[in-house]
Amino acid sequence: MLNVKSKLQTCLLYFYFLGGTLIIEFNNDEILFLEGETGVVGIIKVAYENKMLFIATQNNEEIVQFLEKDxxxxxxxxxxxxxxxxxxxxxxxxxxxxxxxxNKEHPSTKRLETVLSVGDRVCLNCNITPGTHPEQDVLCSCDSLSGLEISKTETGIKLNQYFDKYTIEKF
Incomplete structure (x- = not known):
């Protein structure tokens, strides 16, 4: 049922399949990989108090996003x-x-291979242009991961649906 391939996993992995959601627990020194057919999403915790993320926008402005350790x-x-x-x-x-x-028209959007999102919730979507979304609740992903909604929990994440193609490794 659970496909854990990582030999580096050092903690107990708890999962619950309740009401269409899946909870995966991992530590601050670990990274969770959600593995799709043509792409991968890695997830870690911010892990520090009073952390800030600086976001440079298309309008030459800077947004400061205050983060929580989870x-x-x-x-x-x-x-x-x-x-x-x-x-x-x-x-x-x-x-x-x-x-x-x-900007969506920027030529580099076609060459981006790695993009990120930071916050308490992330929705994976294959129908957006990579690197063009200042709102931090959406992330470009491959088709097979599109539609997954990832929400923080105190000790890991909650997915909006069952998903068994993941590993937890040391970060």
């Missing part, structure tokens, strides 16, 4: 490159790297 950093990669996901998650959480939002 908020999510979700990173989507269209080439299934877990190393790229880990790198982007690290830069965001540990190095306070700002998030840059592009």
């Amino acid at each position: 908020d999510l950093i979700a990173v989507s990669n269209f080439k299934k490159d877990k190393r790229a996901i880990r790198s982007q998650a690290y830069l965001t959480r540990e190095e306070n790297s700002p998030l840059v939002i592009l």
Whole structure:
């Protein structure tokens, strides 16, 4: 029923399939990978109190988003490159790297392979242009992950539906 492939997993994994939702628990030193057919989404916790995310918008403005330690950093990669996901998650959480939002017509949107969203809830969607959404509740993903809604819990995440293609690894 549960497809756990990671040999690096060091904690107990609890899951509950109740009322169409799935709860997956993991620690702050771990990363959860949701594995789609043509892409992967990696999720870590912010893990720090009083954290801020700086978002550079298309209008040359900067938005400051205040984060809670159990908020999510979700990173989507269209080439299934877990190393790229880990790198982007690290830069965001540990190095306070700002998030840059592009205009939908910007030529770089066609070359983006890794995009991210930070907050308490993320909806995966394959029908949006990568890197163009300043609101942090939507993230571009591959088709097979589109429609998943990821919400934070104190000790992990809650998915809006059952999903068994995931692993938990050391971050």
